[in-house]
Amino acid sequence: MISVGGSVSIGATMDGPQTVKSPSSSVGDYLKAIWELSEEGAASTKDVADRLSISSSSVSNMFVRLREMGLAEYERYRGITLTEAGRLEALRLLRRHRLIETFLLECLGYSWDEVHEEAERLEHSVSDVYTERLAEFLGHPEHDPHGDPIPGKDGTLKPDDSFPLAEATAGQRLRVFRVGPEDAPTLAVLEGSGLLPGKVLTVREVRALDGLVTVEGEDGKTHTLGGPLADTVFVRSASGGG
Amino acid sequence: MISVGGSVSIGATMDGPQTVKSPSSSVGDYLKAIWELSEEGAASTKDVADRLSISSSSVSNMFVRLREMGLAEYERYRGITLTEAGRLEALRLLRRHRLIETFLLECLGYSWDEVHEEAERLEHSVSDVYTERLAEFLGHPEHDPHGDPIPGKDGTLKPDDSFPLAEATAGQRLRVFRVGPEDAPTLAVLEGSGLLPGKVLTVREVRALDGLVTVEGEDGKTHTLGGPLADTVFVRSASGGG
DNA sequence: GTTGAATTTTAGGGATGGCTAAGGGTATAT
DNA sequence: ATATACCCTTAGCCATCCCTAAAATTCAAC
Numbered sequence: 001m002i003s004v005g006g007s008v009s010i011g012a013t014m015d016g017p018q019t020v021k022s023p024s025s026s027v028g029d030y031l032k033a034i035w036e037l038s039e040e041g042a043a044s045t046k047d048v049a050d051r052l053s054i055s056s057s058s059v060s061n062m063f064v065r066l067r068e069m070g071l072a073e074y075e076r077y078r079g080i081t082l083t084e085a086g087r088l089e090a091l092r093l094l095r096r097h098r099l100i101e102t103f104l105l106e107c108l109g110y111s112w113d114e115v116h117e118e119a120e121r122l123e124h125s126v127s128d129v130y131t132e133r134l135a136e137f138l139g140h141p142e143h144d145p146h147g148d149p150i151p152g153k154d155g156t157l158k159p160d161d162s163f164p165l166a167e168a169t170a171g172q173r174l175r176v177f178r179v180g181p182e183d184a185p186t187l188a189v190l191e192g193s194g195l196l197p198g199k200v201l202t203v204r205e206v207r208a209l210d211g212l213v214t215v216e217g218e219d220g221k222t223h224t225l226g227g228p229l230a231d232t233v234f235v236r237s238a239s240g241g242g
Numbered sequence: 243m244i245s246v247g248g249s250v251s252i253g254a255t256m257d258g259p260q261t262v263k264s265p266s267s268s269v270g271d272y273l274k275a276i277w278e279l280s281e282e283g284a285a286s287t288k289d290v291a292d293r294l295s296i297s298s299s300s301v302s303n304m305f306v307r308l309r310e311m312g313l314a315e316y317e318r319y320r321g322i323t324l325t326e327a328g329r330l331e332a333l334r335l336l337r338r339h340r341l342i343e344t345f346l347l348e349c350l351g352y353s354w355d356e357v358h359e360e361a362e363r364l365e366h367s368v369s370d371v372y373t374e375r376l377a378e379f380l381g382h383p384e385h386d387p388h389g390d391p392i393p394g395k396d397g398t399l400k401p402d403d404s405f406p407l408a409e410a411t412a413g414q415r416l417r418v419f420r421v422g423p424e425d426a427p428t429l430a431v432l433e434g435s436g437l438l439p440g441k442v443l444t445v446r447e448v449r450a451l452d453g454l455v456t457v458e459g460e461d462g463k464t465h466t467l468g469g470p471l472a473d474t475v476f477v478r479s480a481s482g483g484g
Numbered sequence: 485g486t487t488g489a490a491t492t493t494t495a496g497g498g499a500t501g502g503c504t505a506a507g508g509g510t511a512t513a514t
Numbered sequence: 515a516t517a518t519a520c521c522c523t524t525a526g527c528c529a530t531c532c533c534t535a536a537a538a539t540t541c542a543a544c
Binding site: 107108109110124 | 349350351352363364366368369371375376378379
């Protein structure tokens with residue numbers, strides 16, 4: 001197991017008027033961000049900076065340190081890639097994050113838009129022991145309530161055979177598998193349309209022109225989504241488990 | 243609510259070979275430590291340093307900052323006292339801590355000697371929202387499994403009418419209310435003697451000479467405790483609730 | 485009182501991690 | 515080929531919080 005130094009600065013109140021930036025990042029946040037960004041090639045300084053809402057210079061500095069720690073391969077002006085060690089560390093964090101989200105949603109009654117921020121903070125303080133006990137408490141779930149797969153203890157990640165709703169064809173009977181974005185507004189819209197993971201729907205129409213997708217829920221209600229949104233909802237054949 | 247800047251440095255792995263000191267402290271830790279130490283007068287630099295296992299100079303520095311933050315009254319060489327603001331902040335932290343401990347013990351199957359450390363780390367990352375939802379999930383407990391009272395949301399702390407077992411007299415029928423220390427070895431001993439909070443016992447003998455106390459559990463087994471240990475076990479009349 | 489031990493404070497430095505400002509590199513368009 | 519716009523890095527600084535070493539203060543015992 002890699003031991004990585006990290007650091008968090010927090011407002012002790014956590015609910016107070018957090019005027020200050022949001023200095024909640026750490027090595028782990030970088031790793032997660034890089035992992036999520038680099039599914040196709042290397043992650044750029046700017047990508048990571050935007051995702052973590054910090055300056056590019058801070059990111060550039062951290063990239064050097066990640067390289068020195070053996071967690072990433074990095075060449076100036078060339079972007080960054082995780083090493084195997086970095087990848088495992090990122091997945092460990094991701095496992096924590098998703099287990100915590102599951103707990104917040106299923107046990108503490110958090111709403112979808114509250115969950116991410118709290119989990120983001122909690123995952124920094126939680127030990128591996130806690131993570132595994134929580135997993136047991138939750139019944140070793142394989143997906144979080146978003147539908148995202150929860151990496152295994154050993155860094156295993158189930159391959160994902162889902163596809164965006166935008167690529168569906170009329171008549172298909174599908175089950176919502178996961179929803180991409182975790183930002184509050186989008187989740188609220190999806191929640192309103194009953195497009196949460198697990199829901200079964202039938203595709204009524206996919207318009208090639210503008211990408212509008214019309215679906216019918218099991219309750220008979222139909223909803224129409226814009227193309228961009230349909231790109232963020234991932235589905236699988238309705239026979240599979242949610 | 244007071245907004246206090248704080249900071250934690252953590253080993254990202256948390257389970258790795260934490261060779262480095264244990265830089266897990268923060269403003270909140272100081273407040274809690276001072277609160278716990280200053281039940282009789284001001285807390286000294288050394289007291290706090292010992293309790294947090296850090297150097298006196300670090301503590302001295304922090305005392306200045308706590309004063310500047312309006313959380314404590316402090317005069318060099320005179321020790322430190324919390325202001326009302328500091329006291330409320332400390333109690334807020336204490337509430338978090340004890341609710342988290344309760345969750346770890348009751349839900350995640352932590353043992354008594356694992357709980358404290360994990361809670362100590364977690365309480366830094368948890369929001370007030372989380373704290374209150376957790377309280378609800380746990381059924382708004384008034385005491386943690388140690389028997390220590392959990393401060394109210396508003397900083398209320400139930401007066402404590404318990405007394406050390408060492409001050410009991412033979413024949414009294416008592417209920418263990420709380421156990422003072424949270425260190426692993428002591429807790430293990432107490433657990434072995436069935437002296438956990440809630441247990442009912444009858445005092446058989448209190449020897450004035452050496453302070454040895456002999457008690458009989460409800461199961462009929464008798465145990466004898468040394469004076470120092472009997473000072474750390476707090477009891478109340480057996481009629482009251484645990 | 486003076487001395488000496490213990491405690492406290494100050495001074496100076498390290499690590500993390502964030503920021504701005506300014507300069508270096510790349511890439512695309514003219 | 516050069517101009518320009520954007521991206522990236524460096525340099526220098528801030529803040530938190532820790533440490534060691536040395537100086538200051540207190541307190542208690544002669």
